[in-house]
Structure formats: C-alpha cells, structure tokens
Amino acid sequence: MTAENKISKVQELVYEIRVGDVMKKNVITVGPQDRMSEFGKILREKRISGTPVVDQGRLMGVISIDDFIRWLAERQEDCPVERKMTKNVRTLYADEPAVQAVNKFDQLGFGRFVVIDRRDEKLVGIITKGDIIEGLLKKLEVDYYDEQTNHRTIQSFFDDVLADKAALFFQYSVTGHDFNKAGETASRIKTTLKRLGIAPQIVRRVAIATYEAEMNLIIYTEGGEIRVRVEPHKILVRVEDSGPGIPDIEKALQPGYSTAPEWVRELGFGAGMGLQNIRKCTSKMGLMSVVGKGTQLRMNISLDDGVASETN
Amino acid sequence: MTLEDVRKILDAEFIACGELLHRDVKTACGSDLMSDVLAFVKPEGLLLTGLTNPQVVRTAEMADLGAVCFVRGKKPDKQTIKLAEAKNIPMLTTPLSMFESCGRLYRDGVVSCFECGK
Numbered sequence: 001m002t003a004e005n006k007i008s009k010v011q012e013l014v015y016e017i018r019v020g021d022v023m024k025k026n027v028i029t030v031g032p033q034d035r036m037s038e039f040g041k042i043l044r045e046k047r048i049s050g051t052p053v054v055d056q057g058r059l060m061g062v063i064s065i066d067d068f069i070r071w072l073a074e075r076q077e078d079c080p081v082e083r084k085m086t087k088n089v090r091t092l093y094a095d096e097p098a099v100q101a102v103n104k105f106d107q108l109g110f111g112r113f114v115v116i117d118r119r120d121e122k123l124v125g126i127i128t129k130g131d132i133i134e135g136l137l138k139k140l141e142v143d144y145y146d147e148q149t150n151h152r153t154i155q156s157f158f159d160d161v162l163a164d165k166a167a168l169f170f171q172y173s174v175t176g177h178d179f180n181k182a183g184e185t186a187s188r189i190k191t192t193l194k195r196l197g198i199a200p201q202i203v204r205r206v207a208i209a210t211y212e213a214e215m216n217l218i219i220y221t222e223g224g225e226i227r228v229r230v231e232p233h234k235i236l237v238r239v240e241d242s243g244p245g246i247p248d249i250e251k252a253l254q255p256g257y258s259t260a261p262e263w264v265r266e267l268g269f270g271a272g273m274g275l276q277n278i279r280k281c282t283s284k285m286g287l288m289s290v291v292g293k294g295t296q297l298r299m300n301i302s303l304d305d306g307v308a309s310e311t312n
Numbered sequence: 313m314t315l316e317d318v319r320k321i322l323d324a325e326f327i328a329c330g331e332l333l334h335r336d337v338k339t340a341c342g343s344d345l346m347s348d349v350l351a352f353v354k355p356e357g358l359l360l361t362g363l364t365n366p367q368v369v370r371t372a373e374m375a376d377l378g379a380v381c382f383v384r385g386k387k388p389d390k391q392t393i394k395l396a397e398a399k400n401i402p403m404l405t406t407p408l409s410m411f412e413s414c415g416r417l418y419r420d421g422v423v424s425c426f427e428c429g430k
C-alpha cells in the first residue's frame with residue numbers, strides 16, 4: 001500500500017461526487033429587467049458579490065459588484081441590469097463530476113461557477129471550492145486540520161489533496177464503564193480507514209490496537225479521547241484519559257498482568273494481553289501515565305511496512 | 313469447507329447472515345478470551361466460543377474473522393445478532409460442547425487459526 005494509492009482514493013471521491021450533490025441550491029438571482037439601483041440594494045442587504053441574471057429560469061448572464069461600481073462611477077442613468085451584465089458566462093452542468101469543477105477553478109482562477117441543468121439549461125445552483133471540500137469531508141466523515149494554523153481550513157485542504165500531501169484528522173470521545181458501546185469507536189475508525197483505501201492488513205492492525213485501547217478506557221477510566229491522524233506514510237493514534245493513571249508501567253506492559261475486576265473477566269477480557277497486543281500491532285508505541293492525573297498512549301503505524309507483519 | 317459444511321458437521325443453525333453459507337472456512341479456534349483472539353488469530357478464521365456478549369462480535373469485526381459459532385446451545389441477545397448482521401459476520405449456534413465441536417472440525421480437516429503454538 002503506497003501513499004499514492006491512499007490519496008488517490010480521495011481523488012476518486014472527487015470524481016464520484018457530482019457538482020449537483022454539493023452545490024448551494026438557494027441562489028439569489030435578479031431578472032434582466034431589474035434596475036441597477038435595485039441590484040445595488042440586494043448587494044447591500046444580502047452581502048453578496050454578484051448574482052446570476054435569470055429570465056424564467058434561464059441563465060442570461062451574471063452581474064457583479066464590479067459592474068455595479070463601474071455603473072456608479074460612470075454616473076449614468078438607472079437602467080436594466082441586462083445592459084451591464086456579463087453575457088458570456090462560464091457554467092458547469094449539475095451532473096458533471098466535481099473534479100471537472102476543480103480543474104476549471106484552477107484553469108480560470110474563478111471563485112465560483114453557476115450551475116445549470118443539462119437538459120433545459122436552467123439555473124439550478126452555484127458552486128465554490130469550499131462546497132466541494134465540504135462534500136468531500138462529509139463523505140469521508142473526517143475533519144481536516146491545518147498544521148500551521150491549527151484549524152480547519154478548507155482552501156488548503158483542497159490544495160493538499162491535489163498535491164497528495166493531505167493529512168486527515170479525526171477525533172472520538174469514549175465514555176467510561178459503558179461496556180455495551182465498547183468497540184463503537186474502533187469500528188468507526190475501521191470504517192473510515194477502509195473508505196480511505198488503506199490496505200486491509202493495516203486497517204486490521206489499527207482496528208485491533210484502537211479496540212484494545214478503547215476497552216482499557218472503558219474498563220479502567222471515566223472515559224477519554226481517541227485521536228487519529230492519517231498522513232501519507234503513517235497513521236498516528238493518541239489515546240488520552242484523565243485518571244486514575246497506572247502506578248507501575250513496566251508491570252502493566254507485562255503480558256498476563258491485569259487488575260481487571262471479575263465482571264470484566266467474565267466478559268472475556270482482563271487477560272493482561274491488551275497493551276502487549278497494541279505493541280504487536282503498531283510500528284511504535286509509547287505509554288505515559290501519572291497516578292491521579294491520567295494516561296496517554298501513543299501509537300504509530302507505518303503505512304509502508306504492511307508486509308512486515310502481515311499476519312496481524 | 314464452507315460454513316454450510318460446518319453447520320452440518322456441528323448440527324448447528326445459522327442465527328445471523330445465513331446467506332453467507334458459502335463462505336470458505338479453512339481455520340478455526342476455540343476461545344473465551346477475547347484479547348487472546350485479538351492477539352493471535354489470523355483473519356478469516358472461525359471462532360468457537362461460549363461467550364455471547366456484543367464484544368464477541370466486535371472482536372470478530374476488528375480481527376476480520378470469518379464467522380462465529382456459539383457452543384452448548386448458547387444464543388446472544390437480539391441486539392448482538394443485529395450488530396452481527398450489520399457487520400456481515402455470520403453466526404451459528406451448536407448444541408455441542410466446545411471440546412466436541414473443535415474435535416469434529418479438526419477431524420474433518422479444519423486447522424487452528426491461532427498463530428502461536430504447534
């Protein structure tokens with residue numbers, strides 16, 4: 001499994017998603033006979049930078065804030081917008097793959113496209129880069145964080161996906177002592193990784209390791225957070241809770257050592273194999289704990305050595 | 313052999329995903345310790361167990377097991393069966409004991425899916 005394969009799955013999704021799936025549908029429009037002064041009012045009230053000009057559903061042109069300013073500057077008489085609008089509008093069809101839109105955004109340097117229906121050429125929506133990314137993230141059920149700014153930036157995600165250097169980040173909360181829900185988080189992580197096109201033996205290792213960690217959160221703590229970060233060459237998982245902590249880490253790491261209560265053993269856990277198993281499934285793991293404060297478990301699963309431990 | 317063969321050999325019945333009866337079964341293991349299963353079992357194996365809680369299905373899901381068979385006539389609750397259906401994990405139940413079930417399958421050529429040991 002190579003990084004290229006993984007990211008191309010994201011690109012595959014860009015092909016899968018249609019312009020019509022992610023566009024904004026409630027578009028503010030004006031008619032060709034509407035006056036420039038009215039258009040100015042709409043710009044001010046709706047805080048938009050332009051609108052399509054539509055006559056009975058058919059797209060006649062586009063009028064922008066630039067057209068409005070030019071009209072103001074020329075101090076001309078009030079007139080219908082059709083006299084000032086741009087008539088030659090670049091459009092996309094609703095049934096085109098989103099990737100088509102991606103390419104056109106790049107080629108033409110446009111911020112948005114008007115979307116029309118292929119059969120009757122009627123206006124159906126408007127699409128921006130951001131709409132495509134939002135659709136993509138929804139499909140992947142993940143969040144994207146920008147390293148530098150440390151928050152979700154849709155625009156740079158877009159560039160990173162195209163440049164094959166996207167990192168995807170997702171985070172889950174686990175509630176302590178809720179045995180019936182145990183495994184839900186690991187299951188969701190597994191589903192997402194599969195969707196990203198990551199090799200099955202790697203998905204399995206991450207699933208087993210996060211499941212063991214999730215079990216420990218549920219059995220020994222009041223709950224905690226599981227964070228997963230998928231990079232082109234590795235998957236990083238961080239599991240954190242806020243207590244009770246592990247008094248002797250050496251001991252806890254020994255296979256067979258367990259403080260699990262009887263009810264946990266009756267359910268098939270508490271063999272003292274969990275941490276051992278996590279170590280086995282990961283390329284690197286680190287366990288830090290402070291009694292009374294909490295425990296932090298870090299795992300690193302390389303995407304490049306899938307063959308090394310293919311049996312697990 | 314297939315899951316359908318397993319069903320016949322163990323006098324078992326399907327309780328989830330019966331439509332997957334043609335799924336291939338080459339290896340199996342018997343265990344009531346889920347962390348052992350998670351640690352040592354190879355993918356696609358059949359798990360025989362006396363436990364019926366939802367974590368059995370979760371374990372099967374995470375470890376990519378091929379199917380689960382409950383011994384001594386045990387049956388999980390509805391929710392656990394629903395979970396197995398959702399995750400596409402076939403489940404059977406046999407009236408036989410763990411020992412008898414493993415013995416019959418071994419006799420008919422199914423080998424261990426535990427990685428360790430001989």
Ligand SMILES: Nc1ncnc2c1ncn2[C@@H]1O[C@H](COP(=O)(O)OP(=O)(O)OP(=O)(O)O)[C@@H](O)[C@H]1O
Pocket residue numbers: 212216217220221241243244245246252253257258259260268269270271272273274275276295347
């Ligand atoms: N997050 C945690 N907070 C506090 N103690 C923990 C935590 N994780 C593990 N431990 C301690 O470390 C011991 C070993 O954990 P490990 O997961 O290896 O085995 P186990 O949970 O006891 O059994 P198994 O995982 O096989 O079901 C536990 O019994 C518990 O005492």
Ligand SMILES: [Mg+2]
Pocket residue numbers: 212215216270273274275
């Ligand atoms: Mg454990």
